[in-house]
Amino acid sequence: MKNFLKYRETWLLAGIAVLIGLISTRFPGFADPANLRQVFNDTSILMILALGQMVVILTRSIDLSMASNLCFTGMVVAMLNAAHPAIPIPLLIVIALLVGLVLGAINGFLVWRLNIPSIVVTLGTLTIYRGATFVVSGGAWVNADQMSPDFINFQRAAFLGLPVLSWIALLVIALFFLAMTRTQIGRSIHAIGVNPTASVYAGIDVGRTKFIVFCISGMIGGLAGYLWISRYVIASVEVANGYELNIIAACVIGGISIAGGIGSVGGAVLGALFLGIISNALPVINISPFWQMAISGSAIILAVVLNARGERRQGRIILRKAEAA
Amino acid sequence: MLDNPHPAHVVHDPPHKGEGKAPRLTLSGISKSFPGVRALYNVSLSLYPGQVTALIGENGAGKSTLVKIMTGIYQPDAGEISIDGQATSLPSAHAAFGHGITAIHQETVLFDDLSVAENIFLGHAPRTRFGTIDWRTMRKNAREVLETMRAGHIDADARLKDLGIANKHLVAVARAMSIDSRIVIMDEPTAALSMKEIEELFLLIEFLKSEGKAVLFISHKFDEIYRIADRYTVFRDGEMVGEGLLKDTGQNEIVRMMVGRNVDHIFPQREPKIGAPVLSVSGLSHPTEFDDIGFELRKGEILGFYGLVGAGRSEVMQAIAGITRTSRGTISLDGQTIAPKSAADAIEAGIVYVPEERGKQGVVIGLPIFQNVSLPSLARTSKSGVLRLAEEFSLARSYTERLDLRASSLSQDVGTLSGGNQQKVVIAKWLATTPKVIILDEPTKGIDIGSKAAVHGFMAELVAQGLSVIMVSSELPEILGMSDRVVVMREGRIAATYDNKGLDAETLVRTAAGIAA
Known part of the structure; x- marks a missing residue:
């Protein structure tokens, strides 16, 4: 299993290398370290979101409301900043995390206590959170000139050669990696995705664990809300509309099984990078938006086909061993 | 009977000669093994037209394996199957269906969201001359079959999911009638039924007998067996240990056949x-x-x-x-x-509970052995929510060694272990909770x-x-x-x-x- 995961991630990494190579033939500067750093920075928000989605998908659930959460939280922090420019940015980030946490906890509560399938719950809150954005903003936009310079420049500040945004992404990746490999909750998330019944017998509270993963994806949505608004310097009801599908696509390309239980932090990050490269680089080399969509779509299907083959292979291993025994 | 959509399956009943009539289906010398387990060894079974044969045996005696062979799902390793005296083979479920063999399971295998008529005629629905489904004829035929079975109270247009289990059984039997099944297997059909529903089912089995069907009835309940069956066959540990007419055999004799056995396994002596x-x-x-x-x-x-x-x-x-x-x-x-x-x-x-269904409730396939063992003990092997891998490993090592687990590494996926070794992992996991x-x-x-x-x-x-x-x-x-x-x-x-x-x-x-x- 571990070898196979490695195999899959190596595969994805190779795919990304090939993609970069192909783009370099048309746009020679693309593989320059400076440009690759730029691509990483451009993909940071998607990577963070994909990690938040990953823990949800691992538990056989899905969070469709992440992009709406991002939009709502982004609007809240942008309005706070416009009204009280004195609030320091780190505090604003904490507020974004908390607002996101509340929205995530609502999803988690409905899934846990009312036992509603997560796809239904988050399909509802997808609309509700975006509607709530309209309510708090009255439909108005928060523009760049209403935001404080700190608000806009915080993530752009360079630190040890990388923008703060990239550092935040690296920090989130590291935290998720540690959480998934070194903590009890990470292990429980994995176990209930693989075998929920056995997990119940092992004394893991499946409902509570699901509640926690929705809290995590909510916090991530909130964090991404601030990052997104300060990056694109406009807050409106339309922000990140439909972006939940990109997040899920990044997870699927990264080898995270929609059926739960299978997936890794590395996979989610690489899946996001793959999508990020396609959407950032292809316009530069004059490939039409239609082809971009076709390439992303093909990547998703290819990833699912490879995953399905991987799972079948597991089954055969069992049989072969059983016959040998 | 109704219009037969498969004229090739018209019943050719052998002449009735009381007890001496020829069997409809004969299995002889059937053996079937799975890796590590011998499910059936040299078993024989005969089903006679117009008679109910009860298949009796403890759990694991091989009854369900036999049903799967009769319905074309498993292939026997050895042995012969003959229908009406003709040697044949049942290479697929479709072939068994073609020979008129139908199984009615404990949980009926029908389609909840389709109507009763659709369930009865799925796969052999009457067609119009344009090749589309002739709904009117299908409903009419469905009502006719249900009428002949004295089950006219079932609405042919009702969704199956709106029916109770007993009525679902009736639909399953109606389906068997509509394809002109000659051999009907009932695998513990009464397990989920109330007393009244069981009575209705028995009336139905009487009806199948009167139609000349050969019925195999699998049940654990002696009162039911004596009530409805004519013959019995007893299996024990995958072998056939007795058969005959129920009217000549007492319950205690059958119980003895079920439980008497050769000692093939020594239990540990303990004080x-x-x-x-x-x-x-x-x-x-x-x-x-x-x-x-x-x-x-x-x-x-x-x-x-x-x-x-x-x-x-x-x-x-x-x-x-x-x-x-x-x-x-x-x-x-x-x-x-x-x-x-x-x-x-x-x-x-x-208090720990090691559940019965190892695959579903016990091991977490996809996680390595050591993580399976430590799963219920995570609270002890971790400190404020942070796992201590060294502790997990030593916990897993000490308990798997005590159980003599055969594995190349504790990081191996449990899915790659044999069933016996998986069971050891499950037991190790529970013991580790002390x-x-x-x-x-x-x-x-x-x-x-x-x-x-x-x-x-x-x-x-x-x-x-x-x-x-x-x-x-x-x-x-x-x-x-x-x-x-x-x-x-x-x-x-x-x-x-x-x-x-x-x-x-x-x-x-x-x-x-x-x-x-």
Whole structure:
């Protein structure tokens, strides 16, 4: 299993290398370290979101409301900043995390206590959170000139050669990696995705664990809300509309099984990078938006086909061993 | 009968000559093995037109394997199948269907969201001359079949999911009638039925007999077998041990055939040192599953729980292990009343439950061995939520070594282990929680002889160390070979508790089945 995961991630990494190579033939500067750093920075928000989605998908659930959460939280922090420019940015980030946490906890509560399938719950809150954005903003936009310079420049500040945004992404990746490999909750998330019944017998509270993963994806949505608004310097009801599908696509390309239980932090990050490269680089080399969509779509299907083959292979291993025994 | 959509299947009944008539289906010398398990060895079975044959045997006797061979799902390793005296083979479910063999299972395999008529005619619906489904004829034919079965009360347009189980059985039989099945297999059809529904089912079986169908009836319940069947065939450990006419054979004789066996497995010798009661259960009740369950488990004791499938043994154990709730009753451990609300509570208190379905409820395939072992002990092997991998490894190593687990590495996926070794991982995982009481539900079901012996030896070792074990088992030799005392459950209640001194298998089977001695 571990070898196979490695195999899959190596595969994805190779795919990304090939993609970069192909783009370099048309746009020679693309593989320059400076440009690759730029691509990483451009993909940071998607990577963070994909990690938040990953823990949800691992538990056989899905969070469709992440992009709406991002939009709502982004609007809240942008309005706070416009009204009280004195609030320091780190505090604003904490507020974004908390607002996101509340929205995530609502999803988690409905899934846990009312036992509603997560796809239904988050399909509802997808609309509700975006509607709530309209309510708090009255439909108005928060523009760049209403935001404080700190608000806009915080993530752009360079630190040890990388923008703060990239550092935040690296920090989130590291935290998720540690959480998934070194903590009890990470292990429980994995176990209930693989075998929920056995997990119940092992004394893991499946409902509570699901509640926690929705809290995590909510916090991530909130964090991404601030990052997104300060990056694109406009807050409106339309922000990140439909972006939940990109997040899920990044997870699927990264080898995270929609059926739960299978997936890794590395996979989610690489899946996001793959999508990020396609959407950032292809316009530069004059490939039409239609082809971009076709390439992303093909990547998703290819990833699912490879995953399905991987799972079948597991089954055969069992049989072969059983016959040998 | 109705218009036959498959004229090739017209019944050619052999001449009726009372008992001497030719069998419709004959299986002879059938053997079938799975890796590590011999499911059937040289068994024979004959089904006669217009007669009901009961297939009797304990769990694991090979009944369901035989049904799968008869319905083309499994291929026998050896043996012959003949229908109306013609040797044939059943390479697929489709081929079995073509020969007019239909199986009606405990849980009917029909389509909940389709109508009754669609279910009856799925795959052979009458067509119009344009090739589309002739709905009018289909409904009319469906009503006709149901009428002939005296099941006219079922609306041919109703969704199947709106019907009760008994009526679903009727639809399944109607489907068998519509394809002109000549051989109908009923695999524990009464398990989920009420008394009244069982009566209706019996009327239906009488009707099938009168139509000249050959019926195979599988049931654990002796009263049903004697009520409806003409013949019997007894299986034991994958072999055919007796057959004949029920009117010539008493219940006790059949019980003896079921349980008498060659000793092929030596149980560990042990000198039980039984101490004070550890676990006391009294008046434990559940609204629908069990009632007034009371027993004591003493230190160093193996308490066997015997009963027919569906007697409520697993349900009681799950309640004690905090997985399901009870409506009344008390559980006390070492004199302290406990009320576990979750599996985690019960594990914390010192009661672990090793569930029956290893694949579904036990191992987490996809996780490595050491993570499987540490799963219920994570609270102990981690510190403020952070895992300590070294502790996990040493925990896993010490318990898997004690169980003699064969694996190349503890980081190996459990899915790559054999069934017996998976079971060892499951047991290791529960022992690692250092329980006081360990409940093993069918601990050796579906594992090979060698692994069985290892599990039994380990149980003996556990109780010798002062642990107390409850062993739910449907295998008589295991119950008799391992238990100090045996609780027999029947229909959600405790029927009797025996000291395992001079206890014989027949007594247990009779108590479990409710047959007077």
